Amino acid sequence: MSLEPLRHAVAGFTRLVDSTSDEARLLAEGRTLLGALVADDNWLPDLYAEPNPERYTQYLLWCDPLERFSVVSFVWGPGQTTPVHDHTVWGLVGVLRGAESCTGWSRSADGKLLRGDTHILKAGSVDAVSPTIGDMHEVANARSDAPSISIHVYGANIGRVHRHVYKPDGEVKSFISGYTERPLPNIWID
Numbered sequence: 367m368s369l370e371p372l373r374h375a376v377a378g379f380t381r382l383v384d385s386t387s388d389e390a391r392l393l394a395e396g397r398t399l400l401g402a403l404v405a406d407d408n409w410l411p412d413l414y415a416e417p418n419p420e421r422y423t424q425y426l427l428w429c430d431p432l433e434r435f436s437v438v439s440f441v442w443g444p445g446q447t448t449p450v451h452d453h454t455v456w457g458l459v460g461v462l463r464g465a466e467s468c469t470g471w472s473r474s475a476d477g478k479l480l481r482g483d484t485h486i487l488k489a490g491s492v493d494a495v496s497p498t499i500g501d502m503h504e505v506a507n508a509r510s511d512a513p514s515i516s517i518h519v520y521g522a523n524i525g526r527v528h529r530h531v532y533k534p535d536g537e538v539k540s541f542i543s544g545y546t547e548r549p550l551p552n553i554w555i556d
């Protein structure tokens with residue numbers, strides 16, 4: 367198993383954030399980079415593909431030293447789902463294995479939660495979020511009998527970002543996600 371695809375994506379995102387801070391360009395060119403990474407499901411070490419029976423997990427794969435982007439492996443066990451949440455920075459979600467159900471949400475002027483469309487992201491598909499294009503969503507494993515895994519790239523060290531969870535009754539809670547405890551993969555070894 368070679369981490370070359372991840373190394374290639376990390377180099378690509380580093381060049382991209384070096385070249386622009388324009389969100390539309392970051393999302394468009396980042397979509398191509400992440401699409402190439404999730405087109406190949408032969409590189410993610412098992413250590414970062416392990417579901418936790420209690421809740422979905424997030425393993426940091428890489429963080430830019432200047433925290434301009436991070437790459438995270440999200441693993442959903444059967445039936446696991448996120449709460450409705452936001453990101454506060456741009457983000458790209460690429461499904462590596464299985465399928466995920468994504469529901470967009472928004473808030474009315476008086477704070478009510480408004481449910482948007484649900485779509486299924488299959489392996490190889492990439493979705494985008496950001497405060498500009500829509501930042502609130504809920505993601506669930508679309509498979510009831512097996513884990514699903516997606517690779518996410520965010521425009522910050524996402525595990526340290528202050529963001530929000532939205533409860534059905536309208537309550538908004540701040541949270542910082544952190545990461546599931548794992549050493550970083552060594553992308554320099556084949």
Ligand SMILES: [Fe+2]
Pocket residue numbers: 451452453503505
């Ligand atoms: Fe999300």
